Amino acid sequence: MTPPTATPPALRLDGVSHTYADQRRRTTVLKNIDCSFERGTFHTILGPSGSGKTTLLSLASGLDAPTRGTVSFDGQDLARLGLGRYRNKHCSTVFQQYNLLTYMTALQNVTTAMEITGAKPAQGGRKARALQVLESVGLDSDTARRGVLRLSGGQQQRVAVARALACDVDILFADEPTGNLDEDTAQGVIDIFRDLAHGQGKCVVVVTHSQQLAAQSDRVHTLRKGKLTEQVNTR
Numbered sequence: 001m002t003p004p005t006a007t008p009p010a011l012r013l014d015g016v017s018h019t020y021a022d023q024r025r026r027t028t029v030l031k032n033i034d035c036s037f038e039r040g041t042f043h044t045i046l047g048p049s050g051s052g053k054t055t056l057l058s059l060a061s062g063l064d065a066p067t068r069g070t071v072s073f074d075g076q077d078l079a080r081l082g083l084g085r086y087r088n089k090h091c092s093t094v095f096q097q098y099n100l101l102t103y104m105t106a107l108q109n110v111t112t113a114m115e116i117t118g119a120k121p122a123q124g125g126r127k128a129r130a131l132q133v134l135e136s137v138g139l140d141s142d143t144a145r146r147g148v149l150r151l152s153g154g155q156q157q158r159v160a161v162a163r164a165l166a167c168d169v170d171i172l173f174a175d176e177p178t179g180n181l182d183e184d185t186a187q188g189v190i191d192i193f194r195d196l197a198h199g200q201g202k203c204v205v206v207v208t209h210s211q212q213l214a215a216q217s218d219r220v221h222t223l224r225k226g227k228l229t230e231q232v233n234t235r
């Protein structure tokens with residue numbers, strides 16, 4: 001399916017640079033980046049290790065503010081909208097280290113995130129919706145009720161994906177979301193991302209080293225030496 005091209009961007013980065021500084025040195029990781037991420041589109045960000053992919057994701061997802069330039073959501077500068085408000089209401093993130101609440105079950109991790117974002121399930125309530133989403137990533141209701149520390153790395157990664165999916169937000173970010181998954185499960189997650197973008201009109205932005213994943217996205221953004229280039233995948 002060809003993604004829509006005329007949709008206004010959900011997210012824009014204009015003239016974004018980012019520098020990390022400590023007492024000994026300053027490292028400019030991103031240099032004057034302009035790019036946009038539209039709804040209904042599945043984006044991937046590729047680049048060598050250390051090229052700044054996670055940094056770019058942390059700015060786009062409102063975890064950090066750029067040293068220079070602006071990041072805006074639906075035309076509103078995040079600095080004015082408020083990073084916390086943006087994170088809670090408009091986007092959700094699957095972190096590389098999962099960031100699950102380790103004293104909770106898989107199910108509680110998902111329902112708690114739904115409460116925070118105010119996700120309103122259409123029918124059956126939060127718990128039923130959470131179980132449904134966990135099932136969609138291959139975690140049955142018995143597994144859903146286990147403490148997350150009793151799950152394997154791949155199962156924890158799927159809880160992190162389910163938690164982000166269950167929050168009905170405009171933009172879903174994910175940092176290496178298939179890194180710990182076997183081929184079939186990884187493909188299942190990719191299919192879910194594609195459906196989120198093409199079926200539900202969400203903006204999906206995934207950082208990855210996987211060419212297989214990038215090949216299935218609509219737009220591939222490649223970071224190299226602080227600069228971002230873009231390629232549209234045609235199928």
Ligand SMILES: Nc1ncnc2c1ncn2[C@@H]1O[C@H](COP(=O)(O)OP(=O)(O)OP(=O)(O)O)[C@@H](O)[C@H]1O
Pocket residue numbers: 020021027029047048049050051052053054055056
């Ligand atoms: N908090 C920080 N303070 C100082 N330097 C940092 C910080 N976070 C990242 N960096 C540096 O910024 C550069 C980009 O890091 P980043 O994690 O964004 O890259 P990446 O492309 O996601 O890497 P990988 O693919 O290995 O996860 C690296 O040189 C890293 O050492």
